[in-house]
Amino acid sequence: MAERVRVSDLDFVYISYSEPNKEQNWADLKNKVPWAKRVDGVVGFDSAHKAAADIAETDFFISVDGDNIIDERFLLQTLDWSKTDKKAVHRWRAINNVNGLVYGNGGLVGWDKETVKKMKTHENAQTEENQIDFCWGVPHENLHNCYSKTVINASxxxxxxxxxxxxxxxxxxxxxxxxxxxxxxxxxxxxxxxxxxxxxxxxxxxxxxxxxxxxxxxxxxxxxxxxxxxxxxxxxxxxxxxxxxxxxxxxxxxxxxxxxxxxxxxxxxxxxxxxxxxxxxxxxxxxxxxxxxxxxx
Incomplete structure (x- = not known):
């Protein structure tokens, strides 16, 4: 992979399950990112992300949750791999539409395909720290910028x-x-x-x-x-x-x-x-x- 890559050259994979607003948000994403791919209805967080890695064609891809609406300014960014570890999970912040919090929950996430395939989290976890989230057992780059809104109140x-x-x-x-x-x-x-x-x-x-x-x-x-x-x-x-x-x-x-x-x-x-x-x-x-x-x- 090149030392610099434009975000607009990366695959985006929309991961949805049972979110009541998932079709509306998918339409919004496809309007902004016409090349986006989708994984829908895969049981288990670990399994769903592995399915996303399987359909992504770029070595590093962006996942978008089913309750997430992206900020198009993210597409104008360029990633420089001399600044962060490209094998780590890159987690950007999102703003929560209910309480206004701005942090990593529900935000856009960048994944190295090999990292996803090797990790064992959630339903596939082998350690306690990996049972309920990715963030403790998989190397992370927790990033400052906010590039999306997480909309969690459709029902x-x-x-x-x-x-x-x-x-x-x-x-x-x-x-x-x-x-x-x-x-x-x-x-x-x-x-x-x-x-x-x-x-x-x-x-x-x-x-x-x-x-x-x-x-x-x-x-x-x-x-x-x-x-x-x-x-x-x-x-x-x-x-x-x-x-x-x-x-x-x-x-x-x-x-x-x-x-x-x-x-x-x-x-x-x-x-x-x-x-x-x-x-x-x-x-x-x-x-x-x-x-x-x-x-x-």
Whole structure:
């Protein structure tokens, strides 16, 4: 591979599963990236990404999640392999449409095909740290720039599952649940992200379901741990879990789990109404992009 490559010369692979907005987002991607390819309905995160590597024709390719809308400015960028390790996973940030967070969750990801084929994560994991995400067991380049929006609120279930999965992940130490007595040792940035998921979004359609999911994910991982945190790697399991919970009084449930997290973990979460959520996102400093391969920290 050349030491420099234009993003527009790379294959893009859209990886979708059961997202209610996946066809709309696929149409948007094809309009922006006509050469994009698609993997749809493959069970398992590891297997789906291996399927993406199989259909990609370039040695390095970009994956786009089924709930992601890309920023076309990304197509104008050029990658310089003297700046980052091209064998590592390149993860750019996305802005979350419910809470305004800008971080790696749901963002565009660059993959070396050989790295994908060799990795064993999620349903194929052989170590605990690889059971629920790629980021702890596969070499990563976590990058500063934001080139997409992750839209997670097309249905109540989608919002809840997105929140629950992040609630679990942010309550672990490299995939291992953090005991309640050690919760204060959680990485500060993870706590900031988790608290925002739990607090912000009441003004957005289905936003409260994302908030409830995050609160329940944290509660079930830290306070009443059932050692089933790894189930977030299985979207079918998550669908069944949501249907089993079937929240009917969202405000009561939010307050109940919020009180538990505040009282038992001293978590800095608040009960924002619609106006307060809207104001929070308004005063968040805008994310300013730098170089395409500048790292997060």
């Amino acid at each position: 109540e279930q989608q919002a809840f599952v997105a929140g629950y999965r992040e609630g679990v992940k942010m309550s672990t130490d490299k995939g291992r649940p953090i005991p309640a007595e050690d919760f204060k040792k959680v990485w500060p940035n993870n706590l900031r992200i988790l608290s925002t998921w739990c607090t912000v979004g009441a003004d957005v359609e289905n936003g409260k379901y994302a908030m409830l999911g995050a609160r329940m994910g944290c509660f079930n991982t830290v306070i009443e741990s059932n050692n089933e945190h790894f189930k977030i790697r299985d979207l079918d399991d998550m669908e069944l879990y949501y249907k089993d919970q079937s929240p009917t009084d969202i405000d009561t449930d939010l307050l109940m789990y919020g009180n538990s997290l505040r009282q038992q973990l001293d978590m800095p979460i608040a009960e924002y109404d619609e106006d307060e959520s809207r104001f929070y996102r308004f005063v968040m400093p805008p994310h300013i992009n730098k170089g395409v391969q500048d790292r997060e920290y």
